[in-house]
Amino acid sequence: MPDRSSHRALPAHTHPEDVPVETALAALADPVRLQLVRELAAAADWSHSCGSFQVPVGKAALSHHFTVLRAAGLVEQRDRGPKRLNRLRREEFDTRFPGLLGLVLREEG
């Protein structure tokens, strides 16, 4: 049976080890992406599909924000049926940039 996922091939991921510090900072320097990261941090891994976040942006903008988060090593995605599920790469990101995620998660939105 072909994959009936509504997404095309799962997009490329970048491991935090390969992320320059400027890229990590720029990814987090945006209120929508900070909100996505905070919601992911507050939920269990793989419990959030891309459509389930409380952010005031459309689908195309959301897709762009996830591209930036993947490229910064912040988010891992996996398709399950029609849903694309998300996980914050907290441990790997913390190993690469100690304290950075904690800093933005401590702040209020």
Place this chain on the structure above:
Amino acid sequence: MPDRSSHRALPAHTHPEDVPVETALAALADPVRLQLVRELAAAADWSHSCGSFQVPVGKAALSHHFTVLRAAGLVEQRDRGPKRLNRLRREEFDTRFPGLLGLVLREEG
């Protein structure tokens, strides 16, 4: 005697306490500003005038970068005669965003 400084009135500064985390991250998410911050971190306070940094940008761009750094609570400026001198607000910024400066200073340029 009037002030013969080549600068106009010293521009406004923002204290790190009043800086949102997005603003701090965006200020540091730029290779030229990171280089300015690294050079300031490596030098004594007030030893660097605005024209003394090793960055490949013109005067107008440099002025913009310093505006961003002041607004993020990263840099304090003071005029001495014709020179505008700079200081990294390391302690105040560290108090507001613990570990963030250390993170970017550890990274290679």
